[in-house]
Amino acid sequence: MAIDTTPSALTPLSPILEAAQECFVEQGYHGTSIRVIAARAGLSVPGLYHHYRSKQQMLQDLMKHAMTSLYRQSEDALAAAASDPLAQFNALVGCLVRFHAFERAPAFIAYSEIRSLDEEARREHIARRDAQQRLMDQVIEAGVAAGEFSTPHPTEASRAIVTMCTSVAQWYRMDGPLTPDELVDRYLVIARMTIGARG
Amino acid sequence: MAIDTTPSALTPLSPILEAAQECFVEQGYHGTSIRVIAARAGLSVPGLYHHYRSKQQMLQDLMKHAMTSLYRQSEDALAAAASDPLAQFNALVGCLVRFHAFERAPAFIAYSEIRSLDEEARREHIARRDAQQRLMDQVIEAGVAAGEFSTPHPTEASRAIVTMCTSVAQWYRMDGPLTPDELVDRYLVIARMTIGARG
Amino acid sequence: MAIDTTPSALTPLSPILEAAQECFVEQGYHGTSIRVIAARAGLSVPGLYHHYRSKQQMLQDLMKHAMTSLYRQSEDALAAAASDPLAQFNALVGCLVRFHAFERAPAFIAYSEIRSLDEEARREHIARRDAQQRLMDQVIEAGVAAGEFSTPHPTEASRAIVTMCTSVAQWYRMDGPLTPDELVDRYLVIARMTIGARG
Amino acid sequence: MAIDTTPSALTPLSPILEAAQECFVEQGYHGTSIRVIAARAGLSVPGLYHHYRSKQQMLQDLMKHAMTSLYRQSEDALAAAASDPLAQFNALVGCLVRFHAFERAPAFIAYSEIRSLDEEARREHIARRDAQQRLMDQVIEAGVAAGEFSTPHPTEASRAIVTMCTSVAQWYRMDGPLTPDELVDRYLVIARMTIGARG
DNA sequence: GATGAATGAGAGTTCATTCAT
DNA sequence: AATGAATGAACTCTCATTCAT
Numbered sequence: 001m002a003i004d005t006t007p008s009a010l011t012p013l014s015p016i017l018e019a020a021q022e023c024f025v026e027q028g029y030h031g032t033s034i035r036v037i038a039a040r041a042g043l044s045v046p047g048l049y050h051h052y053r054s055k056q057q058m059l060q061d062l063m064k065h066a067m068t069s070l071y072r073q074s075e076d077a078l079a080a081a082a083s084d085p086l087a088q089f090n091a092l093v094g095c096l097v098r099f100h101a102f103e104r105a106p107a108f109i110a111y112s113e114i115r116s117l118d119e120e121a122r123r124e125h126i127a128r129r130d131a132q133q134r135l136m137d138q139v140i141e142a143g144v145a146a147g148e149f150s151t152p153h154p155t156e157a158s159r160a161i162v163t164m165c166t167s168v169a170q171w172y173r174m175d176g177p178l179t180p181d182e183l184v185d186r187y188l189v190i191a192r193m194t195i196g197a198r199g
Numbered sequence: 200m201a202i203d204t205t206p207s208a209l210t211p212l213s214p215i216l217e218a219a220q221e222c223f224v225e226q227g228y229h230g231t232s233i234r235v236i237a238a239r240a241g242l243s244v245p246g247l248y249h250h251y252r253s254k255q256q257m258l259q260d261l262m263k264h265a266m267t268s269l270y271r272q273s274e275d276a277l278a279a280a281a282s283d284p285l286a287q288f289n290a291l292v293g294c295l296v297r298f299h300a301f302e303r304a305p306a307f308i309a310y311s312e313i314r315s316l317d318e319e320a321r322r323e324h325i326a327r328r329d330a331q332q333r334l335m336d337q338v339i340e341a342g343v344a345a346g347e348f349s350t351p352h353p354t355e356a357s358r359a360i361v362t363m364c365t366s367v368a369q370w371y372r373m374d375g376p377l378t379p380d381e382l383v384d385r386y387l388v389i390a391r392m393t394i395g396a397r398g
Numbered sequence: 399m400a401i402d403t404t405p406s407a408l409t410p411l412s413p414i415l416e417a418a419q420e421c422f423v424e425q426g427y428h429g430t431s432i433r434v435i436a437a438r439a440g441l442s443v444p445g446l447y448h449h450y451r452s453k454q455q456m457l458q459d460l461m462k463h464a465m466t467s468l469y470r471q472s473e474d475a476l477a478a479a480a481s482d483p484l485a486q487f488n489a490l491v492g493c494l495v496r497f498h499a500f501e502r503a504p505a506f507i508a509y510s511e512i513r514s515l516d517e518e519a520r521r522e523h524i525a526r527r528d529a530q531q532r533l534m535d536q537v538i539e540a541g542v543a544a545g546e547f548s549t550p551h552p553t554e555a556s557r558a559i560v561t562m563c564t565s566v567a568q569w570y571r572m573d574g575p576l577t578p579d580e581l582v583d584r585y586l587v588i589a590r591m592t593i594g595a596r597g
Numbered sequence: 598m599a600i601d602t603t604p605s606a607l608t609p610l611s612p613i614l615e616a617a618q619e620c621f622v623e624q625g626y627h628g629t630s631i632r633v634i635a636a637r638a639g640l641s642v643p644g645l646y647h648h649y650r651s652k653q654q655m656l657q658d659l660m661k662h663a664m665t666s667l668y669r670q671s672e673d674a675l676a677a678a679a680s681d682p683l684a685q686f687n688a689l690v691g692c693l694v695r696f697h698a699f700e701r702a703p704a705f706i707a708y709s710e711i712r713s714l715d716e717e718a719r720r721e722h723i724a725r726r727d728a729q730q731r732l733m734d735q736v737i738e739a740g741v742a743a744g745e746f747s748t749p750h751p752t753e754a755s756r757a758i759v760t761m762c763t764s765v766a767q768w769y770r771m772d773g774p775l776t777p778d779e780l781v782d783r784y785l786v787i788a789r790m791t792i793g794a795r796g
Numbered sequence: 797g798a799t800g801a802a803t804g805a806g807a808g809t810t811c812a813t814t815c816a817t
Numbered sequence: 818a819a820t821g822a823a824t825g826a827a828c829t830c831t832c833a834t835t836c837a838t
Contacts, residue, residue, distance in 0.1 A: 026314065027229070027314065028227060028228075028229055028314065028315070029227075029229075029230075030226070030227055030228075030229035030230035031228075031229035031314075031315065033806075033807065033808080034807080034808060034809080035806085035807085035808090043822095043823080043824090044823065044824050044825075045808090045809085045824085045825095046809090046810075046811085046822095046823070046824060046825085047822070047823050047824065049808095049809070049810080050821080050822060050823065051822090054808075054809080055808070055809095112311065115225065115226065115227065115230075116227070116230065151388075151389065151392065152385075152388060153385040153388060153389060156385045156386065156389060157389050159363075159366070159370075160363035160366075160386075160389055160393075163362055163363050163366040164358075164359035164362050164363055167358070167359075167362040167366075171358075186351075186352040186355045187355065187359075189350075189351060189352060190350065190352060190355060190356050190359055190393060193350065193392055193393055193394070193395055194359075194389060194392055194393040195392070196392055232831075232832065232833080233832080233833060233834080234831090234832090234833090242798085242799095243798065243799050243800080244799085244833090244834085245798070245799060245800085245834090245835080245836085246797075246798050246799070248833095248834070248835080249797065249798070253833075253834080254833070254834095424712065425627070425712065426625060426626075426627055426712065426713070427625075427627075427628075428624070428625055428626075428627035428628035429626075429627035429712075429713065431827075431828065431829085432828080432829060432830080433827090433828085433829095441801095441802080441803090442802065442803050442804075443803085443804095443829090443830080444802070444803060444804085444830085444831075444832085445801070445802050445803065447829095447830070447831080448800080448801060448802065449801090452829080452830080453829070453830095510709065513623065513624065513625065513628075514625070514628065549786075549787065549790065550783075550786060551783040551786060551787060554783045554784065554787060555787050557761075557764070557768070558757075558761035558764075558784075558787055558791075561760055561761050561764040562756075562757035562760050562761055565756070565757075565760040565764075569756070584749075584750040584753045585753065585757075587748075587749060587750060588748065588750060588753060588754050588757055588791060591748065591790055591791055591792070591793055592757075592787060592790055592791040593790070594790055630810075630811065630812080631811080631812060631813080632810090632811090632812090640819085640820095641819065641820050641821080642812090642813085642820085643813090643814080643815085643819070643820060643821085644818075644819055644820070646812095646813070646814080647818065647819070651812075651813080652812070652813095798838100799836105799837100799838085800836105800837095800838090801835100801836090801837090801838105802834105802835080802836080802837100803833105803834085803835080803836105804832100804833100804834095805831105805832080805833095806830105806831085806832070806833105807829100807830080807831065807832070808828100808829095808830090808831100809827105809828075809829085809830105810826105810827085810828065810829100811825100811826080811827065811828075812824105812825100812826095812827100813823105813824085813825095814822100814823080814824080815820105815821105815822085815823080815824100816820100816821095816822090816823100817819100817820085817821090817822100
């Protein structure tokens, strides 16, 4: 089974957002000061404010960028795969694992800084997260309906699988013992067992 | 299969730590000020310092309390269960799910505030977390060695299972659609499939 | 005619408000930084915030203190005077002149920083200012009704008289050529002519 | 007595100064940022600096323009009037009232932002203000010397009358209950009473 | 055992101003 | 003539922490 592990071509961030992203990963949103973001980006503080209205704005831009990127990649992966449930499942799990392995920083922030978002942005973010979860829910439901998957608890299994993929962002290192391809292969095997995929 | 879902008897926290815990869950360590902890605990700020050396101290106490509680409960659950791999696995997964369902706040902090710990405390915390992970690793390895579990990737499966249990702390509500017993039942089913437990 | 020019016993301000008041007079509200208030009061910046919620709060306290003091003194002066229109008029003008001569700083701020007040405080302040103006309006109306005052334009005369008294705060110096008694005497003469008081 | 209430033909301000003037009236000099002036004038910030050296420069230009306009109008009004004291007094008071009614913004700034001027500009401004006051002083002194005015305190009366005229800028509205002509008429009556003009 | 008062340091943000283009 | 981008300094305000009482 040939799996495309080409690094996902995430549209690049501005140097400022890149700096903010690194800081948020390392210290968290509230643990990061505007001053260290500016220093990391090689600008003065007002130089930074020339481009972004506030620290909160940077966080919102980062979160939106991460979630829409993941969603788009997921849609693309599903569209490119065969339409049978197992192929769809493989495509989606592969996409999730790759995203969280290759794009660790945005992926990490996307679920660790939800509470740091202002109310409205938080609502929007959660809506995006739920839409992302629904992609997996639907693929699994389709597989169960087709008799391809045998899990008795599709909803919980769906959540469990998304969670295990998401958590890759917390520990995976490209220079660690597992190549990206190996990582994806193993997670596909595990995920298929979790839902009781045939074969 | 009778599963004990008695709320785990976690040794109670001081009112101050209880207040700090709630704040850390809602706003994060860096997003929480000493003043709001004091207010929540019904004390003055110096009153709080009379009991705890610093905000960092509170975090360390909370993290240690959470991790040692979980570890002790895990040991107890394993000791109380039959010694065959499946029983041990069931006991450990059940313990994890229950802990993260009943003790959401400490469980949530235990993995969301790692980076907020001072260096030494962080090292200790990570050591505890790894020890906790090793419990699952060992149970799964034993099952695989005994031919009871069929997963080809025990290490990754172990991590995946711990992760799915841990994530319960993020969404489970006692007043939601699933009773604790149902929750544990379903996660046991899913986890056993994930490792390919026999039967 | 014996006029009591005892310095009005304005309830004293806290050292912080005293400092803020001086700064606001010299530099204006927006031209005054919290730091210079703190320095003038002999405190650190947070020391100042321990007592007052914000710079705006200091301004509001000062404005309210000034306006209520003036109003109370006006009421007292009117109550202590004979009830005939001229006596009432003399009492009120004398009170106004004395207040703006002795309490130059609060008096000056009370009309120079209205636009610096937050919306609600501004509404309240204007209500107090209007109530103060109404005291003069009523005294003059009574004198006109009684045939004691002959001005054909009581409303405008009332405003003009209050204004001329108010403006004393802008130039009068206790160590200047006019003693307070002389000042009051002259303004009484002028004000009585303005409304065409009999005799 | 025919009073000319033609709106005083103040030489027009540049759009930038016009914008600055409005801002200074609404927020004060220190409460106004260069950015909001630029926005109001429909220019970029550097575009604004192309025309004016600094915010202080704008203020100085505005203040000088206001004071010289008022002085020139006063001279013109005095020159156009008959030479007897009452006619001169009427002309000057009428001019003052009209200026402060028609040119509220410059008039308001001219006395509310004195302390915001740099030292040298402040000295010049105060000299202009004193010269303006002297016009009134002289007219009143002449009337007293001629036995036309009976005030025993010409200096204070002069200040009081200028103040009452000046304060028109703070409250008069062209769309309010008083037409400009009525306003001028009433203030003339009041002012003449204040100095005890004959007849 | 508890608190009102205080503080140095630093938070996010905006200031007036300049410069390369 | 005009602007996007940049900056040092300063803004209001809050931080974690301490100390005299």
